[in-house]
Amino acid sequence: MSAALHILVRGAVQGVGFRPFVYRLAQTLGLSGWVLNDSDGVTIEIEGDADQVQHFLHQLQHTPPPRAQIDQIEATWHPPHGYTTFQIRPSLPRGMPTTLIPPDTATCPDCLAEMLDPHNRRFGYAFTNCTNCGPRFSIIAALPYDRPNTTMRAFVLCPACGAEYGDPVDRRFHAQPNACPVCGPRLAFDVVGEAQSPTTPPLNAALTALRQGQIVALKGIGGYQLLVDPRNAEAVARLRLRKHRPAKPLALMARDLEQAAALVQIDQVAAELLTSVAAPIVLLPRIPHPSIALADLVAPGHPYLGVMLPCSPLHHLLLRSFDGPLVATSGNLSDEPICIDDTEAHQRLGQIADAFLSHNRPIERHVDDSVVQVVAGIPRMLRRARGYAPLPVPLPATPPSTLALGGQLKNSIALSIGPQVFISQHIGDLHTLEARSAFERVIHDFLRLYAAQPSLIAHDLHPDYASSQMAHTSTLLPDARRVAVQHHHAHFAACLAEHAAPGPALGVIWDGTGYGVDATIWGGEFLFGDVAASQRVAYLRPFTLPGGEAAVREPARVALALLWETLGPACLEQEDLAPLAHFNPTQRSLLLRMLQHGLNSPHTSSAGRLFDGVAALLGLHLQVSFEGQAAIALEHLADPHESLAYPFALEATTAPAQSAGGVTCVPNPIILDWRPAISALLADLRRGVAPQQIAARFHNGLISAICALARHIGVATIALSGGCFQNRHLAEGVIRQLQAAHHHPLLPRHLPVNDGGLCYGQVAAMLSTTN
Incomplete structure (x- = not known):
């Protein structure tokens, strides 16, 4: 009995050899019809013996090409049209693109073997590729993914490459960057x-x-x-x-x-x-x-x-x-x-x-190298770019179409189309004019590629971030509503949404800097809620940053602030400590006045700065030349075999209820007081305890404090996010102890735990606007 199927395949199915795969499968099964690329993905008409058509669908679902990523297959049975052959038809551009743009991929074994074979015409050729490998995202100018829509359009195929390109059984069939020494880049x-x-x-x-x-x-x-x-x-x-x-x-x-x-x-x-x-x-x-x-x-x-x-x-x-x-x-x-x-x-x-x-092959857009580390036996993204961008990360539900602009550091942007969130390549810190120009180019590039007109623009709550200012000053998308999302709630929402965790959950969100709803610098936060909204239920005891940004570049200032909070004016008597020895008497006097009177000394609850200050107390880095330098040194110093932990105190306090960017401050939050840990650290220094043990005891104290807070809140799911959880010693210790206490810890995997994942969290936070 004859039957027919109309099939739409969505996902990363263009530029990965999907149409030749379909062609070969249809030929093998004796089926007729056609296949083409369009802006939704790959569309197939297939007909013939009903059992063979059913087998075709099964093979399509379970044995796709190795580089393909199928997100959805829509199959509709209908009467046969009477096709007698199977054809690969020209691409059909239409509507808003929803197909996934494939990322750039590394050289496949077949192409590498050809390059190294002295008898192959591509021997030693630096631009060898096929449908299984090579540049994609970096050369695509428009969808659908066809050679005229890439930066290869200026290179006319020689007869040999043209024959490969036109042969459905060749692995270079419609390999858009296809080239050789005769006709390709040099x-x-x-x-x-x-x-x-x-x-x-x-x-x-x-x-x-x-x-x-x-x-x-x-x-x-x-x-x-x-x-x-x-x-x-x-x-x-x-x-x-x-x-x-x-x-x-x-x-x-x-x-x-x-x-x-x-x-x-x-x-x-x-x-x-x-x-x-x-x-x-x-x-x-x-x-x-x-x-x-x-x-x-x-x-x-x-x-x-x-x-x-x-x-x-x-x-x-x-x-x-x-x-x-x-x-x-x-x-x-x-x-x-x-x-x-x-x-x-x-x-x-x-x-x-x-x-x-x-x-002489033009690059359409910059794509930096991705960076990954392994934490608790699982690969975790630190920088998401080549090889991964712009593949989407799905949401557990569909928000309004949203453009999310990320933060100030490690910036990336996101665009939601349905439940899919397309995340840009790593853009970087938005401090320089060149970086801000690149940021704007990526925004326009995404909107053009996906022909999108989002109804919302999500951005960080911080009014001075370049990304926030862009949201409000740009004439881009004038009808889109601007929505601010608090920095740490975006981290929390991103972690929950990536894991499709509905909440309620406790978010332990620790990083260097984030604008709080009280206009102070947050960074050691405990949030309770879900992707839509959360409450600040606890935080690290705030301290001051003498000189503001100067303290970020000079952790010795942070260490002095920690000593001031712990010992008061007597801290200046600790002249044998590295942070005090770092400053001359005049500088110490000036810093003391700043601490006493709060002059140019903003308050912060930042865990990142706490790590910096403790590193400086151990003399590791009194000044830094890059973000996280002192904290990284403290992590690497810690003795993994040390079991003792410094004490942290949980204290109830009162605070005014405030709300902004998806976060509400509860009136009676818990303060996680680090002063007992600093006192114990100073005692160990006086006793001559090894720095490796001191560093480990500080880490162990933080791990124990997180677990104590989780036990106090009494919720199973614990979301861990923010740049501090790039620290393996901290992250693996927390995961291990939380699991031992029957909690369910979550740590981002497909998104950076640092600010590179903020844009995804900003989109996830928009799920509340669907109601």
């Missing part, structure tokens, strides 16, 4: 300050420059990277000086797993991450006695290294010819977006790089 090499390019082949010239200790700016998939030999101490020091990055660790690219294993400890989870199609940077512990001697300045004082494997054919060719790993860091100055335009790159990177290895 490499170029030039030396800064020299008008004439060398006659040596570009790849060989770049390798020579790297071996000589030069800094090479390489045009990668989603933008420029800066490469240098990590074993050359002078070269790494020069890169740091020119890039204005004195201490923050630099990422490394290794040739393969074997070379990476000569640097870091790799378990099965890490190996799967490193070799995944996303090919992110993975933070991994150093091995005790590495066979590759890295310069100390690669990651000074850090027991972890950020390592990745080659993510493109060009990287594979470089690493297979170089005799070691390479530093591969973002092609930018600190706090600026990475360069994608060749002219801009020469202007902005010309003072950093000695030479440029570029190519």
Whole structure:
């Protein structure tokens, strides 16, 4: 008996070999009809023997191409049309796009084998790709995903590539970036300050420059990277000086797993991450006695290294010819977006790089490298970009169409279409004009790509964030309602929504800075509620930040504030402590007056600043050059075998009820008082207890305090979020103890636990507006 199905497949199903897969499946089963791409995904008409049509649907659901991500299949039975063949029809653009734009993916084994085969026409070709790998998001200009809608439109296929492109049984059928040395992009090499390019082949010239200790700016998939030999101490020091990055660790690219294993400890989870199609940077512990001697300045004082494997054919060719790993860091100055335009790159990177290895395939949008770490045995996102963006993260329900603008630091934006939340690539901190320009470009890019007209614009409650100001001053979407979402509630909502946890739940939201509903700086918060609304039921005892932002850059000031709150004026007698020794008598006197009278000393409940202050008390970092530097050092110092914990007190207090941005302050919140812990820490210092034990006892005290608060609130689900939970020692300790007490702890996985996940939480908070 003959039957027919009309099928719509939604998800990441364009640019991943889905139509050839459908074609081959139909041919194998003797079925007729057609398949095409449109703005909703892939549409299929299939007819023939009823049992075979049913089998076709089963295979479609259970054996899709490896790079495909199917979110939904809509299948409708209807009478056959009488098709006699099966065809792949031209794409059909229509309506608001809902198909998922595929991310850029690492080189597949088949393409790598061709590149390394001297008898293959793509031997040594730096732009080899197929439907299973290669650039996608970084080259797409519009949907549907067809070659004229990509930056490959200027490259005319040669007869051999054209034959592959048009053959439904070839893995390059409609591989939009398809190319070869005859018809595709080409490499170029030039030396800064020299008008004439060398006659040596570009790849060989770049390798020579790297071996000589030069800094090479390489045009990668989603933008420029800066490469240098990590074993050359002078070269790494020069890169740091020119890039204005004195201490923050630099990422490394290794040739393969074997070379990476000569640097870091790799378990099965890490190996799967490193070799995944996303090919992110993975933070991994150093091995005790590495066979590759890295310069100390690669990651000074850090027991972890950020390592990745080659993510493109060009990287594979470089690493297979170089005799070691390479530093591969973002092609930018600190706090600026990475360069994608060749002219801009020469202007902005010309003072950093000695030479440029570029190519003539344009990059449509910047896409930085993603960063992942493993916490409690599960991969957790730290920076979501290449390999993951712009794939959506679903919500448990459908909010009004919302554009969410994120925060000030680690910014990313989000756009909801139905229950799907499309999240942009990492944009970065919005301190510079270049970063704010990139932020605005990404907003316009998303709205154009998805042909969206959202009815809501969600933003952070902080009025001075560039993202908040953009929401109110821009003429973009003039009819959209602007909605402020309190910073920590957005973190809370993001964690709950990602896990589809309905609440009520307790949110332990700890970070460095967030604008509170009382106009003070929050950061050590306990929220009770759900994605729509929450109550501030507890928080860390506030303290002052003498000098405001100056205290963020100089943790010695925070340490002095903690001493002042704990000891009063007698704190100045502790001259043997590193934070006091850091200041001369005049500076101490000025800081004392600031603390006594509250001059330029805003109050904060920030857990991040508490970590900074304790690190400074141990003399780790009295000044910092990047966010989290002191807290990271404190985490790495902590002895994992120490079991003692410093005491934290739970105290009831009174506070005025206030409400804003989805958060209500309850009139009788609990104060988590850290002063007993500081007193115990000072006593241990006087007794000569090892700093490693002190650091661990501080962490253990915080872990115990969180569990005590959870027990006091008496709710099963505990959402952990905010930048402080990037700290493995803290996060794993809290998860372990909460689980032992029969709580259900949640930690973000597919979204950054830091401010990179705020935009998703801002959209989730809009679920309350559906009622």
